[in-house]
Amino acid sequence: MDSTRRIISAQTYEGLKTFLFFYVALKYAVKSQRHLRARGITTSIREFYTWIAQHVIMLALRLPAARSRVRAEMDKAKHDIEAKLVPQGLHVTRHLALPEVGQTPDWITAEMDKMDNELGNTTDWKHGKLSGAVYHGGAAMERVIVAAYAKYCVSNPLHPDVFPAVRKMEAEIVAMTLKLFNNSEGAGTMTSGGTESIIMSVKTHRDWAYAVKGVTEPEIIIPTSAHAAFDKGAAYLKIKVHTIPVDPVTRRVNLKAVKRAINANTIMVVGSTINFPDGNQDDIEGLGKLALKYKIGLHVDCCLGSFIVPYLEKAGLAEGSNGKYKLLPFDFRVPGVTAISCDTHKYGFAPKGSSVIMYRDSDLRRYQYYVNPHWTGGVYASPSLSGSRPGALIAGTWAAMQFMGSNGYLESCRSIVTCARTIADTITTSVPELYILGSPPASVVAFGSKHPKVNVLEVGDKMAQRGWHLNALSGPAAVHIACTRLTVEKSDEFIADLKDAVKEAKLSPSGKGTMVAVYGLGNSSAVGPAMVGQLATAFLDTLYKA
Known part of the structure; x- marks a missing residue:
């Protein structure tokens, strides 16, 4: 009887093992099939090759000589990032601990002005040479938003019974936006x-x-x-x-x-x-x-x-x-x-x-x-x-939308989009080395190079030398500008600078600009993106160095 039970128990155990094996095999087979179907055979093979290449190169980089060389290059890049972002020198005043006695409002304002001067900020966003970044509604809008901030600077919509007006404004912002996108319900x-x-x-x-x-x-x-x-x-x-x-x-x-x-x-x-x-x-x-x-x-x-x-x-x-x-x-x-x-x-x-x-x-x-009814x-x-959320932001948003009104947004749309299309059309007709990506219907225009001797990222670097802050893209390599109200008055200057930048990039490319260097590193090898990732991490670390 005992032997019979042992036999049945062994058979049951073996049966469960077999079932578990086929269950796991089937589960991963389904996952693999879905993954392959989503990515296709070519992309799947490319991803597998990249994975293998990354591991092989990473193993090679563990060799003392290679590891030392990579560390030296990365340390230099990190130093360059820090030198660019963190104020250097004894002349820079640093506030690393709370003052013993609170400062006056006049001192605080003066110290902020001093910081701007000490850091030598040469980028004046009001000049309009930015891609996106600052979506400025004008001086009058700025005053309206500041007034709303002042009125609701301590408000917190987490407590709607204490700040009922902020709750109402948030609900109205959502309602107005929903109606704009045709869903009043x-x-x-x-x-x-x-x-x-x-x-x-x-x-x-x-x-x-x-x-x-x-x-x-x-x-x-x-x-x-x-x-x-x-x-x-x-x-x-x-x-x-x-x-x-x-x-x-x-x-x-x-x-x-x-x-x-x-x-x-x-x-x-x-x-x-x-x-x-x-x-x-x-x-x-x-x-x-x-x-x-x-x-x-x-x-x-x-x-x-x-x-x-x-x-x-x-x-x-x-x-x-x-x-x-x-x-x-x-x-x-x-x-x-x-x-x-x-x-x-x-x-x-x-x-x-x-x-x-x-x-x-x-x-x-x-x-x-998120609802937790059991919290003590x-x-x-x-x-x-x-x-907790800043009610002042809600009030500022509500004020901005009320100040602009539908007619204000309509005119804003017309001027910004007309500016973007003027840039796109002019590039198409007057800058034969470049082409526009797709047919962008709104405010963003991206351009790539169709000339074998023109690196579009080199063009982007040349534009940076002329004071423009544009965005570098990959897949394909391109540069874009997101037009704003600030760009509207600068479209002619943008085109003139772009034509000059293209000529210069064609005749005397340096290959050492920010756009070219980072893009080149990201595409130089299977581990290029990992290197760029390390630089990005170093950049984020640097943001918190006083």
């Missing part, structure tokens, strides 16, 4: 910026997919042109990302590749109107059809398009001459769109640190909330990442 919240809006949407769709569909290993699908905040949110929330290439001509995400990447774990797909790198938009209607068919979310990133793209049609700019610059449907009127992010602190001219994340309905928004401090509930 929708829902949303304010956030600290586009990154938080995007991360909140990723979190919302993750929790929705878990509750409604039982998804425990969530995945999202994004274009290569999508903002890095989607990767950041996925990294924070432990979500797998499938990155899909964009068409090299239209700069829109490949819908067939998106469809192949969708599987049972997909929680959302992403499209942009407009994207940050080259200012183009994805086919939101096509993505919406996929979202409806597979019952997944669709987030439209309008952080950069913000208060420009909703006004293009009203401004008569939804389509340019010869069919160029055509704006495709993108807002909540498109079936399948479940969320839209919009930065009020960009072309809404609100103070920095304000954005809105919108959802098709309040049922979806509830998955964004009482029931804790917050709508977004932050607990």
